[in-house]
Amino acid sequence: VFSDGAGSIYAGGSLFGIGGAGGDGGAAQAGGHGGTGGLGGLGGLVFGLGGHGGNGFGAPGLAFGGNGSQGGYGGLLFGIGGAGGNGGTGVVPGVGGQGGFGGYYFFGPNGANGLPG
Secondary structure (H helix, E strand, O other), rough: OOEOOOOOOOOOOOOOEOOOOOOOOOEEEEOEEEEOOOOOOEOOOEEEEEOOOOOOOOOOOOOEOHHHHHOOOEEEEEEEEEOOOOOOOOOOOOOOOOOOOOEEOOOOOOOOOOOOO
């Protein structure tokens, strides 16, 4: 009933768990946009720790840094939200992702917001 999440869409465990971290954004796409990070995974169906949001891709001189993604929910009932991903570096820097909510239905501390690029 406890396991690490395997990726951005998987819950960590059926009861308790840690959501998988979202993947980081890929290299610059058409138009000079850095890739956006994947969402952090859900911690667990009852209680858990949300996964860290993926970081946006960035590079010096890149027109637009990628945005960080939202951290995962801690759990459907209670939990600790995952931190948002950080934005990527660029002439127009990417925006950091929002910290995940602690609990979807009840409450819990939210994750920290990601930093801008």
